[in-house]
Amino acid sequence: MTRAASAIPPRTKGAPPLEGAQVEAVRGGDAPLPTDAEELAYRLRQQQVLSTFALEALRAGTLDELYRAAVARVAEGLDVSLAKYLRHRAEEGDLVLEAGVGWHAGVVGATVMACDEGSPAGYAYRTERPVLSNHLDAEDRFRTPALLLDHGVTRALNVPVVDGSTPYGVLEADARDPGRFTEADLGFLQGLANVLSTGIARLGERAAAEAARERETLLAAELRHRIRNLLTLARSTVRLSVQEAAETGANPGDLIAGRIDALSAATETGLPVPGSPICAGDFGEPVDPVALTLRILAPYAAATARGEEALPRLDRGEATPLALLLHELATNALKHGALSRPGGRVEAVWSSTPQVLRLDWAETGGPLPASGDEGVSGHGFGQTMVDRAARSLGAWVRRDWGPEGLVLRLELPRPPATTGTT
Helix, strand or coil, X not given: CCCCCCCCCCCCCCCCCXXXXXXXXXXXXXXXXXXXXXXXXXXXXXXXXXXXHHHHHHHCCCHXXXXXXXXXXXHHHHCCCXXXXXXXXXXXXXXXXXXXXXXXXXXXXXXXXXXXXXXXXHHHHHHCCCEEECCHHHCCCCCCCHHHHHCCCCEEEEEEEEECCEEEEEEEEEECCCCCCCHHHHHHHHHHHHHHHHHHHHHHHHHHHHHHHHHHHHHHHHHHHXXXXXXXXXXXXXXXXHHHHHHHCCCHHHHHHHHHHHHHHHHHCCCCCCCCHHHHHHHCCCECHHHHHHHHHCCCXXXXXXXXXCCCCECCCCHHHHHHHHHHHHHHHXXXXXXXXXXXXXXXXXXXXXXXXXXXXXXXXXXXXXXCCHHHHCCCHHHHHHHHHHHHHCCEEEEEEECCEEEEEEEEECCCCCCCCC
């Protein structure tokens, strides 16, 4: 039994209208009435499809798997050859066709649609109300999107995919035949959308939990590493302070005490210590990257940081991994690079483009590591921590060793600029 042959027009004895739904007025003559047995069999099959999708939503490991399962069940449950999920993009303010069945090659993943109340999908998203239209050729409530015209769609159902106060997008069924969608069909499609929204929320929560675990692992590893290196760092600080005192006549005890205090402050920087101004990024406040770098480099007299005016600030969660990365660079410079020799220097320069926030780290006056050293091979724990912190940031890192030491560039992507709807 195909849906075109058994399309069910609304009946007075049927389900009550969905509250707030945009439902086209009934027009007779489109399709014959099914028998009660046919209608019952059809609705039972929809319930089976809905139950199947609920299990698929629980088992889906990615959003792509979830979206594909949803549109497949829309097509199956409503006997249509075209179905799609439109995901809302907040920054662009549009709807992108994220998953679908039956569309021409190149449509899924590339088609962007307007999200205003003048289109059926836009109306469903903006108002969080379903839309039923059985006569797109005579529709006077909404304009028909070009995508539907190109595919010969004659009727459509649109329902919002929303979880509480969080709207995600629109689930849609489209048909080319002259049958009729009913309010009961709207109810079935809204049921699929409700399961889909729950699945999206579940995967989002899981991704957030995994990110939190990764961050906790990174912080725990850094803490272990700092404890293991504490005596080494203190010994290097004492040695350099003694050398400086011999050359300048300064009091070695004062130099040592000041640098140990600064090293302690730098070690704590980036860890989520309540009340610490430099950790504001962990609690929602933006952080100046130059100020953060200066704080990290405070224990090292031969290290400086500067940056251009009006640099982008670090968002929530970015300050901590960046602080860990900078600390590791400074620690490696002290143990292996420019800061391990009198006269060696480190300069950290921040700049930006609309796409990236860039750090150029340059060491001069230090030894050139031989092949196989920690700094060159990149297999030492310090370099591993740098790479892990960079991955946590989604940043790109390039290392080069010049005649006097390490030259490193880090590029941290910035959120894309908002683009217009097509």
